[in-house]
Amino acid sequence: MYELKDVPGKGKGLVATRIVPQGARILCEEAVIRIPHNLDQPSSEKLKKYVCQQVNALTEQQRLAFLSLHNIYPYENAAEQYIGIICTNAxxxxxxxxxxxxFLEASRINHACDNNTQKSWNENIKRHTIHALRDINEGEEITVYYLAAHNSRQARQEALRAKFKFSCxxxxCSLPPEQIQINDDxxxxxxxxxRLVGQRGLQGILSSPLGTLRYLDREIQLYNMTGADDPGLSRxxxxxxxxxxxxxxxxRGRIFAEKAVRSWRISGGGDSKNVTEYGALPxxxxxxxxxxxSMQWKRAVDDVPNALGSTEFEDWLWKREASPRSGAQVGLYNRATFPAFSGLPEDRGVDMRLYRGSGQPRQHWCFLAEIVDFEFLxxxxxxxxxxxxxxxxxxFYTEGRxxxxxxxxxxxxxxxxxxxxxxxxxxxxxxxIRQEDPARVKVKPPNDIRLTPRRCS
Structure with missing residues (x-):
């Protein structure tokens, strides 16, 4: 499936010897050396002794393979050399x-920010696994992502240089500047x-389900724009x-769960922890x-509309309502233009679904409500x-209160x-609602606009 070869500008790396289909398990490997949490300080004398014992316990072939791994750290003795290799490759x-x-094989895999495989520890089988996130062509290098988070290009390059002493x-990372900016955005x-979804937590799910769903819908759209089957999709x-x-x-719960489990199978395999835990949910x-x-969206598990095209089905799945064309009239129940409170963005930070980087709205919306009571203190x-x-x-936090x-x-x-x-x-x-701009508020008599609750489908 792969072989160790020279890779221009990277030294050695793993290269596919045939087409590797998406979701294929490329590696399933035990660690030859382990570092416990209580001994993870590089300067620790206990760590040096522990590492030397592990290296000495390797077979001759394993030891040679271990010593041939890249080491970005200077050393003056064997213990420091071993620790440098571990810190570079673990x-x-x-x-x-x-x-x-x-891991002697997995540690040979080089980094790429557009990695084509996912590395993960599989606790169920006590092995480290590598899975293809997409089809990998014959002769293509197998790559993983070394960092914890997918940040901007500048942040990634700084982290890679600081931790691994190379630039990607x-x-x-080699796109034209304008394309890099789009990807960073x-x-x-x-x-x-x-972060918005995390901050809202269960309270957000309960009090503002449609708003939370719209955040998640936008996340999926953004992931799809990157063109990658990112492991973040499953979450x-x-x-x-x-x-x-x-x-x-x-x-909808069944369909979303199916998509989550499929993504986990691709990135971690059918025996991964998440598939084991959630595999039966669909x-x-x-x-x-x-x-x-809450049963406000009550719907039977098989109550899924038929004969919808892919776009229409996604619109139904995510409870989307089409934004009107410029200048077109819309009904008051168009939730994209006249959202309920649950569909409003939060004022903590800038909601990039609705605002451009300049702070200007991407679209127009107006919140309508009936005055139940009021007081002026x-x-x-x-x-x-x-x-x-x-x-x-x-x-009202306006100038005139x-x-x-x-x-x-x-x-x-x-x-x-x-x-x-x-x-x-x-x-x-x-x-x-905390209202600060009086120019954005109008009050109309009941005969002009009448609102009655309507159940969402």
Missing amino acids: FSIEDGETAGGV SCGI ILEEIDHLD VYLDAAQVAIVHGDLA QNPSQLPLYGM ARLHMEISDVDGRKIPLF GSELEPARLRRGYTIAILYAQQHAFMFDEPG
Whole structure:
């Protein structure tokens, strides 16, 4: 499947000797040397002694192979040489006891930021595995990603030089500057969305399922723009499955779970920890412990629309609503233009789904709600009800503290419209809206606009 060959500019590396299909297990290897967590300080005398004992216990062939591995660290004696080789080539071992280990075959695989394989520790079989993330052509070098996070090109290059003493010249690192910037922007937006979903946690899934689903939808779109079957896809699909299942939608939950498990099989194999843990979820999504905490999206597991094209199916799956053409009129129930509170972006940071880097909106949206009650103490405070019937607080942090609104229009039952509204997490109240720009607020009589709750499909 592969052979060790000279690779221009990289020394030795593994090169495919035939076409390797996506998901194929290229390597399944035991460590010849392991470093426990309690001995992972390079200057430790105990570590030096421990490493020397392990190297001396190798067979002659293993020892020669170990000593031929690259070493970026200077050394004055055998112990320092061994530790330098380990620090240069070790992969993590996630068994709770071991910091890392040296694998004679896997340690030969060079880095690329557009890597074509995924390295991972398989605790079920106690082996380090390498799987093809995409089809690998005969004669193509097999590569992995050395770093922990996919950051910007500059950040990656700095980390590689600091830790491994080389610069990467892979396909995406050698793109023209404008293409590098586009790729960096994609990675930055993925990271931003990932952190937003993490910050929201279960509370976000429960209180704003559609908003959370839109974050995840955007993440998948961004991953697809990179053209890679990234291992991060599985985590995003699992999050989407949880959102659907928590709210009773077993059909979407099953499909998202299938996509997550497929991605895990590709990157880690059918015996990997995640496949073992979640492999049965597509067959029985209701087994998720959080199933049915809300049943607002209740849908049977086989209740999936037929005869949809691929684009229409994805739109249904992600509960998308088409954004209107410029100048086109839309109905008030178009959730892309008139979202419920759950579909509003949060005001913590810039939501790259809806804003450009300049801070200008990518699209227009307007939040509509009915005034349930109001009071004017230190500032104008309203209780409003959105199109889903959810009651939320609205506080005016304008210069006039809300006095800019026409008093005659402050009436229960009137409709308030807020352009580019955002969710705000109040310390003293439920999540709501903190409004700072009075020019983006209009209040209309009930005969002009009437809102009634509508159930989402």
